[in-house]
Amino acid sequence: MTDLWSGLAQAFWLVVTLDAELVEISARSLQVSLTALVIASLIAMPLAALLAVRRFRWRRGVIAILNALMGLPPVVVGLVVYVMLSRSGPLGVLGLLFTPAAMIIAQIIIVVPLIASIAHQSLRDLWQEYHDLLISMNVSQWQKMKTLLWDARRALLTASLAGFGRAIGEVGAIMIVGGNIDHATRVLTTAIALETGKGDFALALALGFVLIGLAIAVNLAIHWLSRTEREGRW
Amino acid sequence: MTELFPLKVRGAATARRGKMLVGPVDLDLCGQKACVVIGPNGSGKTSLLRLLHGAARLHRGTITWACPTDEARHHQSFVFQRPVMLRRSVLDNIAYPLLVHGVKKPAALDAARDWAGRVGLTEMLRRPATVLSGGEQQKLALARALVTRPKVLFLDEPCAALDGRAMREIEAILTDAKTAGTKLIMTTHDMGQARRLADEVVFLLGGLVHETGPATTFFDHPETPEARAFLNGDIVE
Numbered sequence: 001m002t003d004l005w006s007g008l009a010q011a012f013w014l015v016v017t018l019d020a021e022l023v024e025i026s027a028r029s030l031q032v033s034l035t036a037l038v039i040a041s042l043i044a045m046p047l048a049a050l051l052a053v054r055r056f057r058w059r060r061g062v063i064a065i066l067n068a069l070m071g072l073p074p075v076v077v078g079l080v081v082y083v084m085l086s087r088s089g090p091l092g093v094l095g096l097l098f099t100p101a102a103m104i105i106a107q108i109i110i111v112v113p114l115i116a117s118i119a120h121q122s123l124r125d126l127w128q129e130y131h132d133l134l135i136s137m138n139v140s141q142w143q144k145m146k147t148l149l150w151d152a153r154r155a156l157l158t159a160s161l162a163g164f165g166r167a168i169g170e171v172g173a174i175m176i177v178g179g180n181i182d183h184a185t186r187v188l189t190t191a192i193a194l195e196t197g198k199g200d201f202a203l204a205l206a207l208g209f210v211l212i213g214l215a216i217a218v219n220l221a222i223h224w225l226s227r228t229e230r231e232g233r234w
Numbered sequence: 235m236t237e238l239f240p241l242k243v244r245g246a247a248t249a250r251r252g253k254m255l256v257g258p259v260d261l262d263l264c265g266q267k268a269c270v271v272i273g274p275n276g277s278g279k280t281s282l283l284r285l286l287h288g289a290a291r292l293h294r295g296t297i298t299w300a301c302p303t304d305e306a307r308h309h310q311s312f313v314f315q316r317p318v319m320l321r322r323s324v325l326d327n328i329a330y331p332l333l334v335h336g337v338k339k340p341a342a343l344d345a346a347r348d349w350a351g352r353v354g355l356t357e358m359l360r361r362p363a364t365v366l367s368g369g370e371q372q373k374l375a376l377a378r379a380l381v382t383r384p385k386v387l388f389l390d391e392p393c394a395a396l397d398g399r400a401m402r403e404i405e406a407i408l409t410d411a412k413t414a415g416t417k418l419i420m421t422t423h424d425m426g427q428a429r430r431l432a433d434e435v436v437f438l439l440g441g442l443v444h445e446t447g448p449a450t451t452f453f454d455h456p457e458t459p460e461a462r463a464f465l466n467g468d469i470v471e
């Protein structure tokens with residue numbers, strides 16, 4: 001019990017004094033996850049819009065695959081990315097294994113299906129509302145997608161935040177492809193796993209505080225966004 | 235100048251899951267005159283408008299405009315019974331059809347402001363369209379339909395849920411559009427409105443054109459007993 005209390009006190013101290021190691025790890029976590037999020041959103045949003053407005057042959061198949069991928073265990077994603085990037089793998093020449101780039105790739109694969117699925121649901125609902133009007137106005141396929149993406153931007157931001165929450169809290173995949181190397185690929189979640197294993201509860205708890213803080217911030221933002229969305233203020 | 239009329243409809247019909255919604259219909263429409271489609275609920279008024287506009291699939295027959303159909307389509311606007319509000323401001327809603335067809339933003343916004351003024355929405359340009367009242371939404375839909383200066387304006391029961399004042403305002407806008415050379419093709423279940431706006435009448439019954447002709451003739455001397463009964467307010471199936 002005393003362990004826990006002194007750990008908490010030290011953790012609190014680390015946070016308020018902006019401990020160098022804590023800041024470095026947190027910054028890297030944000031950098032990796034935000035980069036992954038931006039790239040994943042750029043892939044997922046147009047894909048979701050396309051799935052909403054176009055009736056192409058493999059549409060149902062693509063949606064089913066996205067939904068299936070959403071439930072994919074991150075560890076398996078990590079394993080697959082590892083195999084692809086390892087020296088003997090097809091992308092081995094790039095030398096990306098155990099770099100932040102590898103972690104970004106893994107996180108992109110993990111969050112694209114999530115963002116695309118959530119975004120697709122909102123865009124599909126909006127499309128049902130808009131369908132008759134946009135068809136009657138002879139709006140081009142590309143303009144339809146643009147219109148939906150713009151008018152659903154609140155819901156899309158919610159989707160992105162959900163993706164961010166998943167990316168920043170993920171540990172299995174980035175542990176495998178990043179290797180949790182000090183000053184190189186160590187991020188919040190992998191550091192917590194390591195420090196807990198070593199018995200350094202103070203640092204682990206401090207890292208945990210930061211992670212929880214981020215998660216709470218994301219959830220508050222989602223809550224606030226969906227409220228303004230419901231009230232029709234965009 | 236593209237000429238859309240005369241419009242020739244020959245044996246046109248549309249179906250849904252094997253059930254005929256309207257048709258086969260034969261009609262000849264010329265420009266200028268306002269055409270009002272009337273008939274009991276479910277007689278196919280909405281389906282006929284959608285069919286003429288090209289929003290419903292033509293399963294049989296032909297619909298021939300005086301120009302290629304694609305081109306004719308660019309000169310048409312459609313106002314739905316339940317107006318569709320884009321999740322944007324009133325101003326952006328009205329400017330939308332211009333913007334998606336390549337009009338530069340300043341010009342589109344100017345035109346939108348102008349039309350908002352004509353339908354009496356100047357006070358609420360910045361407001362989200364979805365918070366407008368039913369009458370205001372219908373006026374917005376009208377402004378958005380007219381901003382492209384269509385040659386044909388389809389209206390599906392534009393005053394279905396509106397009170398007297400909103401209805402008068404909308405009829406005034408429609409009369410102006412007519413004077414400006416827009417062909418109105420509309421449905422209504424309000425016989426007063428039909429008399430005020432119609433130059434020609436199409437009376438539908440069970441998905442078929444039961445009687446058609448100039449408005450004055452139709453309202454004063456309907457030929458068929460069903461049309462007579464309908465105008466009397468009797469139940470016609």
Ligand SMILES: Nc1ncnc2c1ncn2[C@@H]1O[C@H](COP(=O)(O)OP(=O)(O)O)[C@@H](O)[C@H]1O
Binds near residue numbers: 274
């Ligand atoms: N999407 C649809 N699917 C199946 N039946 C429909 C559909 N739309 C309309 N109908 C049917 O077609 C007939 C004509 O409908 P409609 O054109 O809406 O009539 P009106 O506008 O005169 O009330 C009705 O019997 C209606 O039930």
Ligand SMILES: [Mg+2]
Binds near residue numbers: 280281390
């Ligand atoms: Mg109808």
